[in-house]
Amino acid sequence: MAFNTLEYLRDGKVDFVFHCTSYDYKHLIENVRKAPNRIEIINGFLPKLKEELPSFCFAVIYDVPEFADEAYELLNIKNITSEMLNNLLYNSPLGLKVLYENFDMFLSTNEDRKYFDVIIKYAFNSNNKELLHKLSIYSDLHTRFLFMNYLIDNYPERINEIYNDITEYTTSVTFEPFEQMTFLPELMKQEDISKLAVKLLGNNREKDYIKLKKFILEKYKYNNLASELLDTPFVEDPTRTGVLIVDKKKKAIQEDTFNKDSNTLFVTSANYRFHILFNHKERINQELLDEFAYKMRYFLDAKRIDEYSVNQDERDLKRIDSCGLSVLLEKWTEKYMDLSQSKEYGFVGNGTTCSCYRIGDYVIKIVKTKWSYEDEICPNIYLIAKDYEEIYVRNKDGIVEGGLEVQKYLTRNAKNIDPKYFGYFDEALEKLGYRRTDTLINGSCGENAMLLDTYYDADCPNPASLPKWFKEYPIVIIDRDRIYPKDKVYVKQLRSGY
Numbered sequence: 001m002a003f004n005t006l007e008y009l010r011d012g013k014v015d016f017v018f019h020c021t022s023y024d025y026k027h028l029i030e031n032v033r034k035a036p037n038r039i040e041i042i043n044g045f046l047p048k049l050k051e052e053l054p055s056f057c058f059a060v061i062y063d064v065p066e067f068a069d070e071a072y073e074l075l076n077i078k079n080i081t082s083e084m085l086n087n088l089l090y091n092s093p094l095g096l097k098v099l100y101e102n103f104d105m106f107l108s109t110n111e112d113r114k115y116f117d118v119i120i121k122y123a124f125n126s127n128n129k130e131l132l133h134k135l136s137i138y139s140d141l142h143t144r145f146l147f148m149n150y151l152i153d154n155y156p157e158r159i160n161e162i163y164n165d166i167t168e169y170t171t172s173v174t175f176e177p178f179e180q181m182t183f184l185p186e187l188m189k190q191e192d193i194s195k196l197a198v199k200l201l202g203n204n205r206e207k208d209y210i211k212l213k214k215f216i217l218e219k220y221k222y223n224n225l226a227s228e229l230l231d232t233p234f235v236e237d238p239t240r241t242g243v244l245i246v247d248k249k250k251k252a253i254q255e256d257t258f259n260k261d262s263n264t265l266f267v268t269s270a271n272y273r274f275h276i277l278f279n280h281k282e283r284i285n286q287e288l289l290d291e292f293a294y295k296m297r298y299f300l301d302a303k304r305i306d307e308y309s310v311n312q313d314e315r316d317l318k319r320i321d322s323c324g325l326s327v328l329l330e331k332w333t334e335k336y337m338d339l340s341q342s343k344e345y346g347f348v349g350n351g352t353t354c355s356c357y358r359i360g361d362y363v364i365k366i367v368k369t370k371w372s373y374e375d376e377i378c379p380n381i382y383l384i385a386k387d388y389e390e391i392y393v394r395n396k397d398g399i400v401e402g403g404l405e406v407q408k409y410l411t412r413n414a415k416n417i418d419p420k421y422f423g424y425f426d427e428a429l430e431k432l433g434y435r436r437t438d439t440l441i442n443g444s445c446g447e448n449a450m451l452l453d454t455y456y457d458a459d460c461p462n463p464a465s466l467p468k469w470f471k472e473y474p475i476v477i478i479d480r481d482r483i484y485p486k487d488k489v490y491v492k493q494l495r496s497g498y
Helices: 005-008 015-019 023-035 038-049 055-063 065-074 082-091 094-101 105-109 112-125 129-136 142-156 156-164 189-202 206-219 225-230 249-258 260-268 273-279 287-293 307-323 326-339 421-432 470-471
Strands: 233-237 244-246 345-350 356-360 362-365 389-394 400-408 433-438 450-451 475-477 483-485
Touching: 005 015, 005 023, 005 038, 023 038, 038 055, 038 065, 055 065, 065 094, 065 189, 082 094, 082 112, 094 105, 112 129, 112 142, 129 156, 129 421, 142 156, 142 189, 189 206, 189 225, 189 249, 225 249, 225 260, 233 433, 249 260, 273 287, 273 307, 287 326, 307 326, 307 362, 307 400, 307 470, 326 356, 326 362, 326 400, 345 362, 421 433, 421 470, 421 475
Parallel strands: none
Antiparallel strands: 233 244, 345 356, 356 362, 362 400, 389 400, 433 483, 450 475
């Protein structure tokens, strides 16, 4: 802009603000906030813009102490960024007022912890004991765990100051005066309490670890203690900034602790039994190993003797471990083998996104990822093989990192049927409002279509209503992926190099 925008604002000439581009608008706010005479500038434009452009005014004045009353009047809590909250807390008398009035909102918006990180750092930096106490007994137990985790990592010397006994605060009980007690308090997630226990062990608090371990084994059927103890701990190299090295002392303590309870921790592990079976079997009683291997024999077929296959089996099962799904895999395997007339089992095939294993009359798919990372990965329609069970574990971006599916075991190939039926298939798919981005047969990654044993197996509440062509040749897509609403142009689909 050719004119001096700050002078215009100081003189109350504000019309140009309504015509700023988003880039100019953002930089105008920054320039006012940085200006040595910002109070004078704000006094010039605030009376004229606070009604028509409250968001602009607030973005300029929100943490300026001289305008705390006006900022509070213009406050729209939905527009507060983590940076704004940080600046408010450190620079404005309005900071704590805004925080306490919206405490639950800030802490419930916790997917990426953006507000939590600001709040907890401020609490410790300012040594605000009221705020520290509120966080230490916060009702949401995952948020409370995050506070404990931060405390142990950054201020271990203050643990006894903040908690009379940190191990007593892993349930919804807070021990506050006049608290209404319950016989069934809410428990912290086992992933969190397992991590907390091992964190305490690594900070020379073995008694706390032992107490929590006992509590975990009593109150939780499965836990993550084995994985937390056997995962290699790292510490920053004191000689090289940003470089991590193995913390040998912690590693020795954790491994020794695991060895003392190895059999119990193996049996109760929610996410590490396959890792132990493949990498730490010498630490476990042979009878326990044999029992587990027998239950999982369907996925450890001795007929697959080539090195790639054995390694693939190991990778598949460790993936399920890491996603916390090994217990569910065991449960579903037993359930669907019991439901099957055939008792045959074995490896069926390996694709880009999953490995398939026959379990009697069914297949269990160990999912590595999915091409799609839409909220709905695949619709439940008769043209797609029915999932009797499915569960996916996604990362923060929604991308599937592992999962399990159970489908009927199909043997009828669709390769040699009249091509017109594939035309009927696509017409029916479009009529239902969907399109596919994958081949049906003869694809580079194998076959993606099979025939059901009978159209009665289709994912449809009323099979009699299905079209005649489908009753003759019940073609279904077997990979529940890459099926999108036909009118959706931009879809969330991984690139082939992911």
